Amino acid sequence: MHAEKTLGPPTALELIRIEDVHKTYHIGDMQVHALRGVSLTIDRGSFVAIMGPSGSGKSTFMNIVGCLDKPSSGEYLLDSVSISKMHRDELADIRNKKVGFVFQQFNLLARTTALENVELPLLYSDETDTSNFKNRAMDALTAVGLADRSDHHPSQLSGGQQQRVAIARSLINNPQLILADEPTGALDSKTSVEIMAIFQRLNREKNISIVIVTHEPDIAHYADRIIVFKDGKVQSDERVAEPRDAARELREWVADDDDEEEPAA
Ligand code: ADP
Ligand code: MG
Numbered sequence: 014m015h016a017e018k019t020l021g022p023p024t025a026l027e028l029i030r031i032e033d034v035h036k037t038y039h040i041g042d043m044q045v046h047a048l049r050g051v052s053l054t055i056d057r058g059s060f061v062a063i064m065g066p067s068g069s070g071k072s073t074f075m076n077i078v079g080c081l082d083k084p085s086s087g088e089y090l091l092d093s094v095s096i097s098k099m100h101r102d103e104l105a106d107i108r109n110k111k112v113g114f115v116f117q118q119f120n121l122l123a124r125t126t127a128l129e130n131v132e133l134p135l136l137y138s139d140e141t142d143t144s145n146f147k148n149r150a151m152d153a154l155t156a157v158g159l160a161d162r163s164d165h166h167p168s169q170l171s172g173g174q175q176q177r178v179a180i181a182r183s184l185i186n187n188p189q190l191i192l193a194d195e196p197t198g199a200l201d202s203k204t205s206v207e208i209m210a211i212f213q214r215l216n217r218e219k220n221i222s223i224v225i226v227t228h229e230p231d232i233a234h235y236a237d238r239i240i241v242f243k244d245g246k247v248q249s250d251e252r253v254a255e256p257r258d259a260a261r262e263l264r265e266w267v268a269d270d271d272d273e274e275e276p277a278a
Pocket of ligand 2: 071072
């Protein structure tokens with residue numbers, strides 16, 4: 014597929030519309046062209062994997078999509094709203110309402126329970142009725158299968174459990190979009206599949222759009238589309254014909270383990 018297509022007219026399905034976005038960083042009198050003309054759309058309910066070598070602009074792209082940063086030029090519409098010319102506080106407001114973030118290193122507060130970590134974005138929101146915060150945080154922990162660990166601190170949890178807490182935190186404001194920059198980068202293979210199973214379930218059951226950055230082709234194939242960046246541009250953008258099914262792989266994994274544990278006849 015040729016990447017430098019021009020975009021058609023907006024459709025109702027579109028959640029993200031990025032048109033000829035450039036991002037240039039200025040360091041002293043040096044300029045770094047992190048994005049050099051990216052155009053693409055992402056429909057609601059998509060599961061997209063972003064790949065590409067280090068320095069190709071993946072994180073810069075994610076920061077713009079997540080309204081953490083603005084393009085130097087070009088247009089970005091999130092849910093039909095133009096982000097490019099918004100002020101900082103408007104951007105923060107949109108971000109809090111629409112986007113959840115998950116990071117490679119989990120980014121949990123160490124001296125805080127899982128429940129309080131999940132609750133945290135609510136404390137920064139403009140919601141004034143705090144009476145349901147604990148319940149909502151508990152619901153989010155339940156959604157990632159960690160209700161029974163709500164009073165644990167991050168150090169008492171495995172890496173996979175910490176990442177599940179981080180996913181619960183990303184869910185707390187009912188986002189339309191979850192952005193995850195190398196969410197399995199610090200996890201072993203099986204734990205990575207467990208995390209991908211959670212993302213796939215949120216995508217399919219709650220219709221949350223998911224965009225992840227990953228270096229691992231195996232992980233990218235849980236998505237239904239893979240976009241490869243190179244030198245600040247989209248190098249390729251392809252549908253995955255048959256995305257992997259993480260939940261099924263985990264069930265088969267468990268079945269295999271059971272076989273192994275069977276005593277010899
Ligand atoms: P990737 O995530 O694909 O590794 P990045 O988007 O982080 O790539 O970076 C793309 C380019 O922009 C790199 O050359 C990087 O050094 C540069 N860059 C990223 N963030 C900044 C920043 N805040 N200030 C200056 N340069 C940056
Ligand atoms: Mg990066």
